[in-house]
Amino acid sequence: xxxxxxxxxxxxxxxxxxxxxxxxxxxxxxxxxxxxxxxxxxxxxxxxxxxxxxxxxxxxxxxxxxxxxxxxxxxxxxxxxxxxxxxxxxxxxxxxxxxxxxxxxxxxxxxxxxxxxxxxxxxxxxxxxxxxxxxxxxxxxxxxxxxxxxxxxxxxxxxxxxxxxxxxxxxxxxxxxxxxxxxxxxxxxxxxxxxxxxxxxxxxxxxxxxxxxxxxxxxxxxxxxxxxxxxxxxxxxxxxxxxxxxxxxxxxxxxxxxxxxxxxxxxxxxxxxxxxxxxxxxxxxxxxxxxxxxxxxxxxxxxxxxxxxxxxxxxxxxxxxxxxxxxxxxxxxxxxxxxxxxxxxxxxxxxxxxxxxxxxxxxxxxxxxxxxxxxxxxxxxxxxxxxxxxxxxxxxxxxxxxxxxxxxxxxxxxxxxxxxxxxxxxxxxxxxxxxxxxxxxxxxxxxxxxxxxxxxxxxxxxxxxxxxx
Amino acid sequence: xxxxxxxxxxxxxxxxxxxxxxxxxxxxxxxxxxxxxxxxxxxxxxxxxxxxxxxxxxxxxxxxxxxxxxxxxxxxxxxxxxxxxxxxxxxxxxxxxxxxxxxxxxxxxxxxxxxxxxxxxxxxxxxxxxxxxxxxxxxxxxxxxxxxxxxxxxxxxxxxxxxxxxxxxxxxxxxxxxxxxxxxxxxxxxxxxxxxxxxxxxxxxxxxxxxxxxxxxxxxxxxxxxxxxxxxxxxxxxxxxxxxxxxxxxxxxxxxxxxxxxxxxxxxxxxxxxxxxxxxxxxxxxxxxxxxxxxxxxxxxxxxxxxxxxxxxxxxxxxxxxxxxxxxxxxxxxxxxxxxxxxxxxxxxxxxxxxxxxxxxxxxxxxxxxxxxxxxxxxxxxxxxxxxxxxxxxxxxxxxxxxxxxxxxxxxxxxxxxxxxxxxxxxxxxxxxxxxxxxxxxxxxxxxxxxxxxxxxxxxxxxxxxxxx
Numbered sequence: 024x025x026x027x028x029x030x031x032x033x034x035x036x037x038x039x040x041x042x043x044x045x046x047x048x049x050x051x052x053x054x055x056x057x058x059x060x061x062x063x064x065x066x067x068x069x070x071x072x073x074x075x076x077x078x079x080x081x082x083x084x085x086x087x088x089x090x091x092x093x094x095x096x097x098x099x100x101x102x103x104x105x106x107x108x109x110x111x112x113x114x115x116x117x118x119x120x121x122x123x124x125x126x127x128x129x130x131x132x133x134x135x136x137x138x139x140x141x142x143x144x145x146x147x148x149x150x151x152x153x154x155x156x157x158x159x160x161x162x163x164x165x166x167x168x169x170x171x172x173x174x175x176x177x178x179x180x181x182x183x184x185x186x187x188x189x190x191x192x193x194x195x196x197x198x199x200x201x202x203x204x205x206x207x208x209x210x211x212x213x214x215x216x217x218x219x220x221x222x223x224x225x226x227x228x229x230x231x232x233x234x235x236x237x238x239x240x241x242x243x244x245x246x247x248x249x250x251x252x253x254x255x256x257x258x259x260x261x262x263x264x265x266x267x268x269x270x271x272x273x274x275x276x277x278x279x280x281x282x283x284x285x286x287x288x289x290x291x292x293x294x295x296x297x298x299x300x301x302x303x304x305x306x307x308x309x310x311x312x313x314x315x316x317x318x319x320x321x322x323x324x325x326x327x328x329x330x331x332x333x334x335x336x337x338x339x340x341x342x343x344x345x346x347x348x349x350x351x352x353x354x355x356x357x358x359x360x361x362x363x364x365x366x367x368x369x370x371x372x373x374x375x376x377x378x379x380x381x382x383x384x385x386x387x388x389x390x391x392x393x394x395x396x397x398x399x400x401x402x403x404x405x406x407x408x409x410x411x412x413x414x415x416x417x418x419x420x421x422x423x424x425x426x427x428x429x430x431x432x433x434x435x436x437x438x439x440x441x442x443x444x445x446x447x448x449x450x451x452x453x454x455x456x457x458x459x460x461x462x463x464x465x466x467x468x469x470x471x472x473x474x475x476x477x478x479x480x481x482x483x484x485x486x487x488x489x490x491x492x
Numbered sequence: 493x494x495x496x497x498x499x500x501x502x503x504x505x506x507x508x509x510x511x512x513x514x515x516x517x518x519x520x521x522x523x524x525x526x527x528x529x530x531x532x533x534x535x536x537x538x539x540x541x542x543x544x545x546x547x548x549x550x551x552x553x554x555x556x557x558x559x560x561x562x563x564x565x566x567x568x569x570x571x572x573x574x575x576x577x578x579x580x581x582x583x584x585x586x587x588x589x590x591x592x593x594x595x596x597x598x599x600x601x602x603x604x605x606x607x608x609x610x611x612x613x614x615x616x617x618x619x620x621x622x623x624x625x626x627x628x629x630x631x632x633x634x635x636x637x638x639x640x641x642x643x644x645x646x647x648x649x650x651x652x653x654x655x656x657x658x659x660x661x662x663x664x665x666x667x668x669x670x671x672x673x674x675x676x677x678x679x680x681x682x683x684x685x686x687x688x689x690x691x692x693x694x695x696x697x698x699x700x701x702x703x704x705x706x707x708x709x710x711x712x713x714x715x716x717x718x719x720x721x722x723x724x725x726x727x728x729x730x731x732x733x734x735x736x737x738x739x740x741x742x743x744x745x746x747x748x749x750x751x752x753x754x755x756x757x758x759x760x761x762x763x764x765x766x767x768x769x770x771x772x773x774x775x776x777x778x779x780x781x782x783x784x785x786x787x788x789x790x791x792x793x794x795x796x797x798x799x800x801x802x803x804x805x806x807x808x809x810x811x812x813x814x815x816x817x818x819x820x821x822x823x824x825x826x827x828x829x830x831x832x833x834x835x836x837x838x839x840x841x842x843x844x845x846x847x848x849x850x851x852x853x854x855x856x857x858x859x860x861x862x863x864x865x866x867x868x869x870x871x872x873x874x875x876x877x878x879x880x881x882x883x884x885x886x887x888x889x890x891x892x893x894x895x896x897x898x899x900x901x902x903x904x905x906x907x908x909x910x911x912x913x914x915x916x917x918x919x920x921x922x923x924x925x926x927x928x929x930x931x932x933x934x935x936x937x938x939x940x941x942x943x944x945x946x947x948x949x950x951x952x953x954x955x956x957x958x959x960x961x
Contacts, residue, residue, distance in 0.1 A: 137870070138870065138874065141826075141867060141870055141871055141874065142874050144682075145616050145629075145826065145827065145871050145875070146615055146616055146617065146874070146875070146876055147614050147615055148615065148876070150874060150876070154879075156876070160614075201864060203682075203864065205682070205683055205685075206682035206683065206863075209678035209679070209681070209682045209683050209684060210678070210679060210682050212678070213613075213672075213674070213675035213678045213679050214674055214675065214678050214684065215678060215683065215684045216674075357610075357614065358614065394675075395670060395672065398610060401606070401607065401610055402610055402614050405607065405610065405611055405615070405619060406614070406615070407615055407617070407619070407625070407876065410623075
């Protein structure tokens with residue numbers, strides 16, 4: 024991954040005390056507001072005042088909360104963990120430990136207690152002790168069953184261990200409360216229909232109790248899949264943005280291969296930010312690395328594909344940081360897109376690109392999309408705690424047959440545009456056919472063809488649905 | 493209803509411009525905070541600072557929004573309405589028109605548009621143009637079907653008419669948007685199980701579209717059921733509280749007959765408020781008057797029962813205002829209790845008494861309560877936009893056999909207390925038996941017996957469930 028290495032290798036060994044120094048810098052930052060007069064740059068209310076700040080956006084709650092045990096205490100904490108009641112973490116639990124440990128969910132300092140859980144379900148936000156409000160739309164909770172609850176008994180701490188019984192973390196000042204699965208699902212997804220991927224994977228068969236508390240993570244979570252070097256923490260990303268002298272960071276969340284429509288959108292966003300007066304906008308291209316449903320393209324293949332896109336020069340490595348966002352996917356549409364945006368604030372992004380039907384999927388049992396395609400960006404633009412974030416709605420890109428490339432759809436000449444659906448893409452890639460020239464860089468397309476080629480044909484005729492056009 | 497008349501008859505003919513004058517007064521009010529030192533008065537964080545204000549609490553958004561057509565425009569508006577496309581209001585729709593018209597939902601100025609609807613579903617609150625946040629937890633929406641949508645066509649206004657085609661209101665600057673029933677139900681109730689009363693009554697068979705807009709109501713909504721004089725608007729209630737010189741107003745929402753446990757709670761609350769330093773706390777005893785499920789005791793019978801409670805001197809008419817809250821019931825537990833509290837702020841209440849499982853009910857298809865009994869008060873105490881309201885959690889009252897009366901349950905001598913369940917109550921009333929002396933005043937009990945006596949026995953053996961102990 025030569026290109027990506029050049030993007031990322033410049034990051035010196037990051038230290039976890041970085042957050043503190045960034046924070047100290049921020050307090051002396053000069054911030055000012057401008058009103059944009061150009062109506063082209065100012066299509067909606069959201070953009071009437073763009074805050075240009077000589078420094079990165081502050082993390083939620085004012086400081087980045089990292090939850091690592093200091094080096095000198097590690098042995099002691101490991102020993103302590105061995106003596107505590109144990110809760111074994113699932114793969115998804117471990118991803119949430121990763122998320123919490125690095126401060127993506129700042130100011131959360133552990134798995135949610137009931138008051139945080141209830142505020143998340145009902146308000147998609149949490150009020151802090153100082154009265155300020157931070158966004159929090161997706162429950163970050165740990166389940167235990169009746170037997171585990173009984174074993175924990177009166178202990179105020181538990182050890183969180185991996186599937187090999189290695190201690191990963193300690194959860195202190197614990198609070199155990201009821202896990203009403205139906206209510207959690209209904210309020211998070213807006214449906215209780217069977218077949219929601221995250222629900223099937225992590226909720227339906229989970230325990231009837233939730234355990235919250237203060238988290239102390241012994242070692243940085245690693246996956247040893249060759250991709251750990253791309254898993255930059257919010258502190259490391261902030262350091263990288265500072266190093267590059269970014270005066271704006273725009274985040275692009277994705278869980279699909281990048282085609283030239285995406286690339287057009289990202290380069291166009293950079294152009295708009297430059298026009299707004301920013302000198303050095305940096306793109307955070309931020310593929311999601313946690314749990315995804317079975318028919319999404321796996322992370323490893325996606326990273327290969329992204330590498331090719333950078334190699335082919337579709338995106339400029341000088342102004343792009345590619346990194347992996349460790350969160351699992353909920354596929355909870357307007358509820359989840361808030362989490363995706365909020366976590367990127369903590370990583371230093373002050374602009375967030377939002378597309379059609381973000382974090383959406385088909386309804387599991389009805390023939391329609393689960394969410395209204397416009398609700399994601401509407402909800403995001405109104406979400407409590409995200410007022411500081413500038414939301415950049417996605418323009419629709421399609422294949423312009425007159426130009427032979429991806430372009431923003433022009434409603435005045437619809438006949439010139441070709442919408443290449445996910446189904447169409449998949450069929451082409453599976454059949455080793457090529458999409459129209461200019462739809463995706465050839466290197467990237469080749470990776471996709473290889474991926475589908477690698478799939479063992481399954482007994483039934485259901486074919487993975489992979490790429491949205 | 494002699495007693496109630498003495499409570500209410502003192503209110504002079506209220507004028508709808510009252511809100512303005514109250515508001516003007518409020519702007520010059522002196523407000524100050526005290527910290528309570530007595531731990532008995534200060535059991536939780538919520539009470540650390542009680543704001544004592546020389547005037548009523550401000551309505552949400554700063555002013556009470558009444559939506560009545562001025563007298564001189566009524567004829568003109570009626571004529572205009574006759575020429576507009578029509579939407580026929582159901583009984584529940586009409587109750588919402590009532591609610592909106594009097595400003596219970598201030599600052600809403602009509603049925604919700606999509607941005608208000610989405611904020612309600614996702615955040616239980618709405619952000620105003622000035623950046624402040626008001627609570628709004630229950631969608632106040634009007635449904636139309638495909639045919640009605642087609643008939644409305646490009647019109648920017650519709651007339652809302654009653655079942656006899658009489659024009660009730662005009663809805664202007666309308667916005668028609670999709671009514672995703674499943675998502676609305678899931679996010680409002682935290683379940684999509686069949687059998688939710690409001691859903692069955694008002695959502696399942698309703699149209700696939702919602703129509704929002706600015707509401708202008710031609711005449712005050714009346715029911716001609718002998719109870720209209722008890723339907724005081726927020727402006728009228730504020731006038732009454734001002735007239736009585738209230739320096740605190742504590743609201744008690746109810747949809748059940750009042751027993752002596754309730755009465756104990758209300759008199760004890762008054763005592764606590766006096767101890768806190770208030771000179772003249774007034775109780776707003778506020779039975780809900782809109783739609784209730786079939787097995788609740790109907791409003792007329794409840795009002796008769798409340799009358800007897802006042803006649804028997806269980807509550808002091810001098811410090812009690814009995815009035816009817818026109819909202820329909822959702823039975824949406826922690827979501828709905830916020831609406832119940834928010835509406836009472838608009839009526840001038842700055843203290844709200846919240847009990848066990850407020851606005852709750854049994855799960856429609858599982859053998860358990862739909863909501864955790866403690867979630868209502870927890871959610872209420874954390875709800876955005878309700879920070880100004882002082883939440884008074886309900887103490888558990890039960891029949892103390894040693895004293896022969898209702899008393900606060902003492903966990904040190906549980907054997908002395910008798911919990912009289914709703915089922916027990918119903919069985920007693922149906923069988924014309926008496927509850928233990930001191931459970932309910934005899935006059936009130938007699939009304940209940942009469943009510944159950946009046947019920948025509950139905951074919952199946954299901955008996956209405958009426959009174960919670």
